Amino acid sequence: MVSRGKVNGVDANVAIFDRVNELFKASGRTINNMYFTMTNSSSAIFYINYTSGTSTFIASATYTYRREADRIYLKRTGIDGGNNWSTRATQVKPVDDLFGDGSKELEFKFDWVFSSDSNVKLPVAAIRSVANPTNMLYGKLQIQ
Numbered sequence: 001m002v003s004r005g006k007v008n009g010v011d012a013n014v015a016i017f018d019r020v021n022e023l024f025k026a027s028g029r030t031i032n033n034m035y036f037t038m039t040n041s042s043s044a045i046f047y048i049n050y051t052s053g054t055s056t057f058i059a060s061a062t063y064t065y066r067r068e069a070d071r072i073y074l075k076r077t078g079i080d081g082g083n084n085w086s087t088r089a090t091q092v093k094p095v096d097d098l099f100g101d102g103s104k105e106l107e108f109k110f111d112w113v114f115s116s117d118s119n120v121k122l123p124v125a126a127i128r129s130v131a132n133p134t135n136m137l138y139g140k141l142q143i144q
Contacts, residue, residue, distance in 0.1 A: 016094045016137050023091040024050055032056070036127075036137055042066065044074065046095050048088075059084035059092060063099065070110050072127065076102035098135055107131070113138050 017034060024031050033049040044063040049056065060080045066073050076099060079085035085092055100106045107130040115124060126138035 016098060017139065019094045020048065020091060023093070024048075024088070027088075027091055028052065029088075029091070038065070046099065048092070050088075057084050058082065059088050061085055061092070061095065061099070071130070072108045072110060073105050074099055074108060075105040076100055078102075098129065098137060108136075111136075 020034065021031050029050045029052045031048060031050045034047065036044065036046045038044045042064055044065055046061045046063075048059045050059065051057075058080055061076050062078045063074045064077050065075075076096075089096075108127045109130055111126045111128045113124040113126040113128075113136070124138055126136040129135040
């Protein structure tokens with residue numbers, strides 16, 4: 001799932017890509033690339049490539065998932081080997097708040113999200129928390 005930021009007219013608690021970008025920027029870092037993707041039939045990754053000064057870093061979290069109909073059950077199984085996810089805990093908190101810290105499996109629903117803005121023409125997909133439906137990761141679907 002790829003997003004260029006908040007989609008106008010979508011009602012969500014937090015535009016996660018935007019919020020993570022704001023938090024990195026506030027810490028003096030610049031995000032070069034950020035995405036969430038399902039890498040195969042049971043694994044996913046939230047990937048952030050960022051720059052601090054003249055150095056480039058990667059912070060990523062990996063997840064296992066299983067799918068049942070329109071539901072997906074995610075559990076974080078690891079963070080990058082360089083420990084950048086932990087080092088940037090404040091900046092990645094919106095991701096951990098949605099997808100969890102790995103202590104338990106969380107239930108989500110695949111869904112289409114509608115925008116109240118008539119200028120939004122592209123389909124918007126979401127992975128929506130079943131426990132709190134306004135908590136979701138949403139954006140444009142793209143094959144990586």
